[in-house]
Amino acid sequence: MGELQAFAALPLSDLAAPAIHLADEGFPFYQHMHDKIVAHLDSLNISDASAEIYLNEARTGPKFEVGETFTNPHLADTMRELAGKGWQWYYSHLADEIIDAANSAVEPHTGRHGLLQKSDFEHYKAVRRNAVRKQLRNDLEYVGMSFPSSGGTSLAMMLKMWNVFPSSADDLGSVLEGSNDKNWTFEEARRMVDVQNTVWADRQKYMGDADFVDVPEGLLDDEYIAERRKEWVACLDAEGCSPSPTRGSEIPVPFGTPPGVEVSTTFVDRGSDRMSTTHFSIADREGNFLSMTTTIEENFGTGVTVPGRGFLLNNELTDFSFRPYPSGTGPAHAYPNAPSGERKRRRTAVGEDANTIGGKRPMSSMSPSLIFSNNEPIAAFGRVRYVSCLVCTRIITLPCFGYTYPHQEDISRSTIIFGVVLPCLICFLLNLPSC
Template sequence: MSKDLLRLLIVSATLALTPTPTLGAGPSPAPENPPADGPTATSAMRRGGGPAWCPGSSRRKGVVAVNDPLAAEVGANILAQGGNAIDAAVAMAFAMNVVEPLSSGIGGGGFMVVHLAQSGETLALDFREKAPAASAADMLAGRAFSEVSTSGVSVGVPGAVLGLATALEAWGTFTLAETLDPAIHLAETGVPVSAFVAENAASPRTALEPETSAIFRRPDGAPLEAGDLLVQPDLARTFELIAEQGPSVFYEGEIAEAIVDAQRRARYDGGEGRMTLDDLALYDVVLRTPVIDDYRGFTVASMPSPSSGGLTVIQILKLLERFPIGDERRGFGFGEAKTLHVMIEGMRLAFADRAVWMGDDDVVPVPAAGLLADPYVAARSAMISETTRMATPAAGDPLPFDGPTPTPPPAPGDDEEGSTTHFSVVDAWGNVVSCTVTIEQLWGTGITVPGYGFLLNNELTDFNRQPAPAPGTNNVAPFKRPRSSIAPTLLFKRGEPFAALGSPGGATIINSVLQVTMNLLDHGMTLQQAVDAPRISITSPSGEVTVEPGVEQAALDGLAALGHRLTEGEIGAVNAVLVDLRNGKRYGAGDPRRGGAVGEACWRRRGRRCVAVHD
């Protein structure tokens, strides 16, 4: 038995002893041609759909939505070859390491929410980075963020390789080598630098380390520009090693040794990384129960702790459900001042709770049931007035609605920043994946593992840098996973999945996912309209409200008159897929904010397959 399979079985056995879902039977192996019968049309969205990108007539098909057209092509090709949604998601994750290395990669981690058509299960896979065994609550304290975030002390034990391999072995039909092959080809032959990569190529992090600048700068040291050819032979070799030897080479072999050496680099004395070979060898992936609740007759399933994303999205939805959002006659149409105002107030309340109550539930209990309990939500929602802005809200007390707890409320912690990448997939058989992967800040620490070509994360900066009073829900601790805002989300109607979505953007992820969900369910938009529509965001009880261009001036004036402080900026990059439950057609929407693309695989008459990519 291989070490990799043994590791998976150990994780599965551990999960079997806890109240989490089983892996289930998983999807059936992909047939040579998809079945002719369409999905059962049990219900219909108010409005949905959009253009089908694949030309000609088609039957059931698979669709991917991701931040880059090359990655979309990779995912669509996997589907066209008979792969399922999990196969496509894993292949796209590796491809995104090549085409958008500043946002994600094997030096980081992520979260995945999966719906399995055969068993009907909806599961959450946690491959978030972990703090090393030698971590301490104060190890990030007392230094500037710019120093901490570019030093090895901020590097968490990476989870991406084992997480993706675990998903593939549990639910996929392709081998790990088969899903790595497209990324190897892209890394070897080179990819054109995208506009998004070019916009961020001048970051000081691309010039901090010689190995990083050798890859992500021009030979003369100038930043990469859009259209430059980015060739990554070291990364291709690393992928080949993983394809040949499995995750063990990353967690126990030569790559592990190189990671430990690289994370010893620091910008200050004491900033060296604390990760050891034992930390890598002991890393585990966790299968979790999604956080699930209802909103206006739909079911929302998203990522639970250690991410705060799903819980906060659902809490805001519940806070707002009493308002007639979408009713233009009552002043609650899309983008109207009243609509935006109550959304802002809901965000402020939920982010106050998030700062106090959310962290790694495996270490400090998170009162999730209390935070979503109807009496608690009703009391918090009653604080929202349609006509006045509330004073800075404090966190509520959900404990009476959650049952006994051994700890008092902690003090609020730091709010994280960062960027990630997200992709969504639905296949021909109804399996659905929503997955977000990350290395935290753009370019992570800026430390590239010498000879292996991938950046290391700075995920531990998502912990409180200054320790909060006991119990320190999000304080650094050994083996703990830092709080996240990542929110891969699935939407259901009468048990049938009809949408998958998620976003990059640090804490703004929550508000991006929230608004696309509301655009679909409250405002009746098509999927692309829901993604394209301008957004607002506030991620603290007392901060400024970021507003995207496109919000009407009358609404801005109305918000300012209520006392909201406004600033302009771009928010998130949602990539989503949708199943029209009336006819089984699949659609995708890529977010133009970051070059989002849709890839579609379809089967035409006489078994012919086609792939189309739209950006």
């Protein structure tokens, strides 16, 4: 809401009106939502308020049949109050309701309940940080999200490692075994997954909340990226860096050693894959560009809905490493993305947030991005889904540089997933509802 006060030309009541209308009037219940509810019956049954919105009376399946109208009037009422009463109401009255909902919910397998406190709201603040910026070629610059999201740094590495940008997109053919055209193929898609796996290894080894861990600046060094690219090309000669029928499903991709980092042989955190993420990009008539990604982490988050409010609580803390350090070691060998109870100076924050005190934040892969040409914005993009959002976003950038793929005219409604799960799954899908 602070961003709205600083930059919006319209009041929140106007901006929220379409969402309020949609929650009141509803939309056709669709197959994908039906299937997700069926897959998450256990978590939605944790909360009576969630069951009221999503489940049938017996709580054995979805409340609505496909094609019926799904509504959420409680959410509409909450947005009306928020628009009318502002952020003070959120941090006072609504915060108390959120705390009650979180702490009264009981996880059925462990019997544990929430531990949320009013001080958590008082201490947490959305802070401003400088964006990740990487020159791709003389006239093009990538701008992305900085830590604690790994998306900006990871995507900048991928863009440079793909090696289209030093001259032009036409050079892509020489990279892809002499291809003379720039049309999208499955083999090229698989090789893009190889690029992601190479970057993913560095992500898991080095990246985390930069207020708490020293993320090597050398990850974006041109010479280092060129060296990692050589390693990726070497993988191509060994059937790729990704899983294949002849190499099995657990193919580790080695991490690199960027400038300023001592050679290490320690373990790499493998991460996980979940999805309940939304992205939108906007360009207005004044020339402003916005790229925004938001998430509640897993499908339906915690499964807990605030009674009478219509919204779910996130389980974003599971973005931390599930194991804080490798088996057989201790805290001294903690992963960069391990949880921590410490509070430290926000050394990466800027403006009025600089050098304030805060807790460690989990690392995501969200990658809201902008491309600038000669210092003017030309594209805003991003994508949903945890690890695959990096490659999905990478693909969406290709038309900016003269590279095409089948059904490019359907990009607004198509899905291209190049997912890596632990990393052992590759998908190539077109024309699905969401990534």
